[in-house]
Amino acid sequence: MAEGMRAGSERRFWDRYIEVLHKQGVATPFDRWYVVRAEQFLKALSSRRLAETAPSDLTEYLTSLGRDGRLKPWQFQQAIRAIRILYSMAKIEWADQFDWSFWEDSARALEPQHANTAREAPPVTPQEFAERVGDVRYASIIRNHLDLFARAATVLRMRGMAFRTEQTYLAWLCRFIHFHEGRAPADMGAAEVAAFLEHLVVRRNVAASTQNGALNALVFIYDKVLERPLGDLGPVARAKRPPRLPVVLSSSEVKRLLAEMSGVCGLIASLLYGTGMRLMECLRLRVQDVDFDRSQVVVRRGKGDKDRVVPLPASLVDSLRAHLAQVRTLHQRDLADGFGEAALPDALAVKYPNAGKQWRWQFVFPSGRVSVDPRSGKARRHHLHETAVQKAVTSAAQKAAIHKKATCHTLRHSFATHLLERGQDIRTVQQLLGHSDVSTTMIYTHVLNKGGLAVASPLDGL
Numbered sequence: 001m002a003e004g005m006r007a008g009s010e011r012r013f014w015d016r017y018i019e020v021l022h023k024q025g026v027a028t029p030f031d032r033w034y035v036v037r038a039e040q041f042l043k044a045l046s047s048r049r050l051a052e053t054a055p056s057d058l059t060e061y062l063t064s065l066g067r068d069g070r071l072k073p074w075q076f077q078q079a080i081r082a083i084r085i086l087y088s089m090a091k092i093e094w095a096d097q098f099d100w101s102f103w104e105d106s107a108r109a110l111e112p113q114h115a116n117t118a119r120e121a122p123p124v125t126p127q128e129f130a131e132r133v134g135d136v137r138y139a140s141i142i143r144n145h146l147d148l149f150a151r152a153a154t155v156l157r158m159r160g161m162a163f164r165t166e167q168t169y170l171a172w173l174c175r176f177i178h179f180h181e182g183r184a185p186a187d188m189g190a191a192e193v194a195a196f197l198e199h200l201v202v203r204r205n206v207a208a209s210t211q212n213g214a215l216n217a218l219v220f221i222y223d224k225v226l227e228r229p230l231g232d233l234g235p236v237a238r239a240k241r242p243p244r245l246p247v248v249l250s251s252s253e254v255k256r257l258l259a260e261m262s263g264v265c266g267l268i269a270s271l272l273y274g275t276g277m278r279l280m281e282c283l284r285l286r287v288q289d290v291d292f293d294r295s296q297v298v299v300r301r302g303k304g305d306k307d308r309v310v311p312l313p314a315s316l317v318d319s320l321r322a323h324l325a326q327v328r329t330l331h332q333r334d335l336a337d338g339f340g341e342a343a344l345p346d347a348l349a350v351k352y353p354n355a356g357k358q359w360r361w362q363f364v365f366p367s368g369r370v371s372v373d374p375r376s377g378k379a380r381r382h383h384l385h386e387t388a389v390q391k392a393v394t395s396a397a398q399k400a401a402i403h404k405k406a407t408c409h410t411l412r413h414s415f416a417t418h419l420l421e422r423g424q425d426i427r428t429v430q431q432l433l434g435h436s437d438v439s440t441t442m443i444y445t446h447v448l449n450k451g452g453l454a455v456a457s458p459l460d461g462l
Contacts, residue, residue: 342362
């Protein structure tokens with residue numbers, strides 16, 4: 001009798017669970033897989049009730065689940081959402097504060113054309129070049145001009161150009177060839193380049209920065225790859241580039257934004273504002289780059305392949321130490337399970353085969369799951385995907401009722417502007433931001449409206 005009542009109670013619970021799934025847009029037959037994921041989690045609790053679990057129990061389960069190399073990203077995300085619904089139905093208080101977004105975003109692995117996985121391995125087939133460009137529709141163009149693309153990639157690598165630059169230049173080369181109906185660039189010259197640039201402005205109505213990017217790419221291809229400098233392009237229609245000011249948050253807006261963030265993404269956003277780092281510079285940080293004794297962070301291979309030093313905010317020291325303690329525990333578990341090797345830059349992995357397993361080379365902000373490196377085929381824990389932080393910042397800005405376009409890069413703009421407001425000299429700000437030319441940093445003086453003397457409105461004098 002008691003067993004029958006218990007079985008009936010369980011059926012009613014899963015019926016309610018499926019109802020919640022349907023309300024959240026999960027349709028049949030996918031709903032049964034959510035039930036399977038939830039049942040697997042409950043089974044792992046060893047007869048304990050959900051109310052008896054702690055955040056550490058959930059973290060440990062998701063960590064172990066993330067080491068299953070057979071689990072595809074969408075399956076991992078499905079399991080997290082299934083468990084989250086369990087906790088919401090049980091109305092467990094601490095579950096509302098759990099860092100669900102970190103785990104859901106950790107499901108996304110670094111794709112083959114991502115900067116961190118692709119920059120070490122040059123593409124060798126038309127399909128790989130098309131993936132590098134980001135548009136498989138260009139595969140036929142690349143196939144017909146494979147030697148040119150291979151030479152271009154080689155020259156870009158030899159000159160130490162960033163992966164993003166390589167990706168952009170190859171994409172513009174594809175578009176240029178496509179515009180001229182497959183003709184080889186070696187058979188064309190300045191007139192064809194000018195026609196393409198004019199087409200971008202007149203027909204496509206692109207921004208000046210887009211046209212300049214195309215021009216820089218084609219000038220590089222002709223000058224450095226084909227060794228046939230273009231010379232004078234003649235009277236080309238050029239897009240006008242009006243001056244634009246960066247979006248800057250006030251100190252109170254930054255405070256409200258960060259107050260709406262928590263967990264790993266909250267710590268990353270605080271570092272972006274507190275140091276002025278770019279998002280990818282922060283995500284690529286290794287343990288050895290954080291120097292607590294000297295209160296500084298070393299940014300390696302930033303824009304332009306340059307290193308620089310930025311201050312470590314004293315208010316983040318305790319949070320960062322606690323975070324690294326958790327990362328170290330995770331690394332030790334990975335080592336015990338046969339993982340724990342981080343991807344190394346350049347050819348360091350060849351020179352020092354075991355260096356990737358050392359603590360100092362681990363990412364400060366690792367992903368929540370182990371994924372297979374699409375290039376080497378090794379199971380590794382890469383850094384957190386950048387979209388996780390981008391979505392978290394956008395969501396926090398909405399919650400904080402900030403009616404500006406607040407992004408991760410906005411925090412960098414705010415860092416520079418607020419330093420200048422507090423009397424910091426512009427040369428120091430230039431070094432902290434990693435700008436090659438001080439004229440780039442000067443844009444923040446216009447945001448302050450202090451290019452010369454601060455001007456008071458005549459209305460205030462009435």
